[in-house]
């Protein structure tokens with residue numbers, strides 16, 4: 001059983017609302033089991049809980065942490081590994097083996113990530129060494145970890161789900 005959590009650092013409530021929400025939604029949709037936000041933004045956490053309630057996977061955990069560094073240290077004490085996504089890291093394409101998803105914390109930043117994370121992560125991984133976005137980096141990394149199979153999972157307890165259509169929209173309720 002995998003245990004992948006995503007830690008979002010550096011959230012600025014006045015400007016990152018949408019992108020941080022997307023980080024959380026990608027975490028849930030692409031196979032992570034939890035999303036932790038450093039700092040607090042009740043609206044984002046409420047949105048994530050609402051999506052989880054309606055679209056399923058009640059096992060998906062989300063919450064806020066005061067101190068990202070303390071959370072990383074606790075994760076490591078619990079024998080988890082930490083992968084920090086950064087354009088300065090080792091390109092994922094050059095890594096002979098990916099980290100194990102058994103207990104993995106994925107750290108993504110916003111504007112600038114404190115040097116401490118580079119030094120304390122088990123892996124500093126670049127999804128290509130070009131600047132792009134925490135949303136794209138997380139999605140690609142989770143897809144590589146899940147080998148694409150995460151897209152075929154069911155979402156237990158869903159109240160609504162999509163019946164895929166070649167054209168048009170079909171959504172059914174329970």
Ligand code: SAM
Pocket residue numbers: 085086087088107108109110111112113125126127128129130131132133134135137
């Ligand atoms: N200086 C940052 C960095 O280290 O990647 C770029 C800031 S970027 C706006 C915000 C976040 O997006 C970063 O903290 C990182 O998690 C993620 N990110 C952006 N480009 C990336 C890349 N090529 N590989 C991995 N993560 C990336």
